[in-house]
Amino acid sequence: MSICPTNFDEKVECPFVDRKEFIEAFDKAFQNIDLKDYSILVYYGVAGIGKTSLRKELSTLLKKHNESAFHMKIIWTSIDFATEQYRQPYKFLEVLSSQLRQKYDIKFNSFDVALATYWKKVNPHIPLVKENYSEDSIVRDVLDICNEFVPVNLIPNVLNLAKSLPELYQKWALKRKEDISRLSDLEPAEIDELLPVYWAYDLADHLQNTSESAVIFIDTYEALWEKERDIGSFNDRDKWLRKLIENIQKSCLWIICGRETLRWEEVDEDWENYLDQHKIEKLPEKDSLDLLKRCGITEEDIQKALIESSEGVPYYLELSIETYRKIKKKKQPAPEDFAKVPDGIFYRFVKYLDREEKETLKVLSVPRYWNRELFEILIEKFNTGYPVTSFSELHSFSFMDIDDKGKCSMHQLIRKSLQEYQDQYLKKKVHNFMLNYYSNQLKELDIKSITPEHETALTEAFYHAKETLEVEHLSKWFVSVSDPFYRAAFWQLITPMYEEVRQILEAELGSEHPDIATTLNNLAALYYYMGEYKKALPFYQRALETMEKVRDPEYPYVAATLNNLATLYRQIGEYEKALPFYKRALEIMEKVRGAQHPDVATTLSNLAGLYEDMGEYEKALPLYKRTLKIDEKTLSPQHPNIATTINNLAAFYARIGDYEKALPLYKRALDIREKVLGFEHPDVAQTLNNFAVFYESIGEYEKALPLYKRALDIREKVLGPQHPDVSTTLNNLAGLYIDMEEYENALTFYKRTLKID
Structure with missing residues (x-):
């Protein structure tokens, strides 16, 4: 039950919501x-x-x-x-x-x-x-x-x-x-x-x-x-x-x-x-909406804005209703009229806090999260005057939260109000400090050793980078810092960030800028790797169109985008569309990079794979061999590109029935990928899957089964249970169970495959 005035001339009172649990606690007591x-x-x-x-x-x-x-x-x-x-x-x-x-x-x-x-x-x-x-x-x-x-x-x-x-x-x-x-x-x-x-x-x-x-x-x-919190015992x-x-x-x-x-x-x-x-937790959304309606706020866009910004604090709604009525006397209120936290909220939050507590909370309002170690670093860095030994006392406030792992945060409404009602120069200094703090945790990151802490560091560094870096610097910084995560297949983590970068760049630089094209290309690649081909295609097309407008047609990035677009067409089975893009990309690469460049080898390998898919094996084999020759000449023996080429060549030999040549190549490709990429990378799963196909084709089912299962585990964990590559492995497993005459298992995997497809 919400209590609020129905007379518009009356002062708005803070609503009471008859929350059953609190009434029951009183009755019980x-x-x-x-x-x-x-x-x-x-x-x-x-x-x-x-x-x-x-x-x-x-x-x-x-x-x-x-x-x-x-x-x-x-x-x-x-x-x-x-x-x-x-x-x-x-x-x-x-x-x-x-x-x-x-x-x-x-x-x-x-x-x-x-x-x-x-x-x-x-x-x-x-x-x-x-x-x-x-x-x-x-x-x-x-x-x-x-x-x-x-x-x-x-x-x-x-x-x-x-x-x-x-x-x-x-x-x-x-x-x-x-x-x-x-x-x-x-x-x-x-x-x-x-x-x-x-x-x-x-x-x-x-x-x-x-x-x-x-x-x-x-x-x-x-x-x-009030004013005596730090005097004597609490x-x-x-x-x-x-x-x-x-x-x-x-x-x-x-x-x-x-x-x-x-x-x-x-x-x-x-x-x-x-x-x-x-x-007492936040006011339920339905009760907030009921209050706004009772007080005459019927515009849905304003209702939504106030409910989201209030964070469930009734007093915020009370002040907003008063503001609405004042505006209503002069003009029709709009959502933007309520963008800023009302002054009364800020002063009510900080009332009874001493100077050191206020200054400390201002600094802590900038990061989204912190722990005890970071708390002490920030207090000393920005000299707020608050004793670092009083961590527990500060975090006993109801607007502070600390979970069982020591992760601390602040109520979002007080955080927002503290950010608005403080010196903006200080806020930017804290953002910059936090950016450096998290960026330092990502330096020289081994892609096989990425932990949840590194994921948090990237997420938080990106948050602070948006607040402190200029637009073009933000784009270059993010491409660099996210690269290890890109190579380690943390695509679901970095894709939303790439989307934000794209939106920021387009808003600031327009749609025809080189950084836009690069971001579109990278974003398309992420969707491609995640199996979301329908999302990837328009981004690749836009990237190519933008790149051709702002760069020389023979610029290497144009060739790279052509190659990526061709690979997508190949993946969805549109071989006739893929072929001219591959050929054009190869022509540009050979002209600009030279015939022995690794980028040329990449395009050759992709073109060979296309010919293989089209059944033109006589065209595919020499391209695979030429690719391997370039890679071995220009790259280290353990380079991931060499493993890719070897894997593709092994699959080709297995397809044409030359098993003696395929077996050692599979072993070599798997060895390189596990050493360089770790044991839970999608490329490792690809080699495992291909290796299993090989053993199945020569009738060694007992060797094929654990390889398929391991490939499935990796793909489900890293790519998600609905990814097309998961479907591929499930289908292969079903076929293996048919060969082994385990029809119930086969039916189960076929059903899962069909559901994904």
Whole structure:
């Protein structure tokens, strides 16, 4: 249920969403209030997430309970630490006692006497004035009789006077005689520390005498640490409240709303048995939409923009609704009117934070993630003044998140607002630092040793590069840094990044620029390797068209694009389209690079493969041999291109039935590829698959089977289960099972092949 105004002239209120889990937590805590010595229910979450709205809703439920109850009523009240004076223990207790007096006629005799004694000891020459006390205060009654309040002789007088006062005082005096008697011997500081205890005595006595239960709400709990978070122990600031709670056993439920979890178990691990803490998460999208509709925002594009940018924070929506109404008076609002985080969000987030915390959060808002090591590096590098030893304290905020692997992040809304409301020069400096930090992790990267950490480094380096590098530099940087991942077949990882680079380049440089052509070509190659030929074809065509416009027709990159486009046509079986492109590419390469260049060898090998597919074996064989001769002359013996050529030549010999020549070539190709590319590369899978085909063709099924299975494992893992190469291996495995007369297995693999195809 969302609560919001229907009158457009009313101020927008932060909505409450009746989230079942939080209401149930309250009901459960209240129902079990007598089963535990202490009951503390904590609701925590980022600023503006709806804690206060929840607190108000729970208060409404208590009102309804009292209105309908025929027997025991619930005593309840609330106090908000947003009011600075309430953060002082004596004032907190004074206000709460006043509220409970007025609402439920509860007497706070012990607290009143203790506070009056404290005040008189601190101000011995200033008389107490009875008009400063409520009519039902014991201090007023005593002053009516004694006309003076002197701690040395007052306490015995109070106890004696109680006999002439109403019966209620007599019972109290009898029960609290020893506690009151000791006050005159205490120093003011000692009495000040004991004020929560005396207050607790009074409420505990009332609850015991009436068999009633109490609920006390405390809101904006984080304000207790305003400007004093780093002074002394974190848990010293609310030590007095723990003392208060400790002296009211059973029958009292404390509901604390703040930005952080309570950490009382650091003081005494027994508190874990009594703290019930619930994090209030983002507002569900359906409720956000409902609120916007109720408040008159019906434009779908604006609804979408506000829901996405709000990150589920109701206060953001409240401010946005106010902004919408202001704009509406002058013109029709548009999504771009809400692009910036409202000022109020930023100030609400950083309220109660000290300078060092704010400066640290500004720096941390630039990276998307960090760990403890990076946290310390950033703090020292940018000299924020925050102690590096206080990592845990900073990350205890509800807007900070840390997973079980130590990966830290910040709530996206506060992150965005921090980035907007800070010095942009500092932000760019941090982006540049992070770019170098991650780029250094990618230097001289061995493609066989790429780890998830390297993948993260590339992803994060790319994020920061977009923020700090000029457009043309970004393109060249990314081609270089992503090359090891390209060669290691991490195509699914880098393809979205290439797409972003393309969009950025086209937006900044236009569609006819050499860097555009290069990016289109690389992007097409990625889609090709991933088996997405329909996506690859238009990119290759655009790359060739752009390259021919901006470069000399005989430029090597033109030939490379021709070669790639021809290979795609060959792969999809359009041999007649592929042939002229291969021939033209070969002509350019031989003219520009020379007849013995490795690029010429690559094109020769591809042309040979095309002739082989077309059944023109007599044309294919000399081209394969010429390719191998060039490769062996110009490349190292372990170069991947040599392995490719050998693999292709072995497959050719196997196709024409020359098995004696095929076998050693397959072995050599597999050896090179495993050494250079590692054991889980698609090229290794290709050789394994071809090798298995070879063994199957000569009837050695037991040798073929494990090779097929290994090839399938690699292709499914690296290329994904729907890749055409996976389908090829599945089909080959099915055929092998037919040869082995294992028809059930064959049927299974044929069905999988058909599903992919």
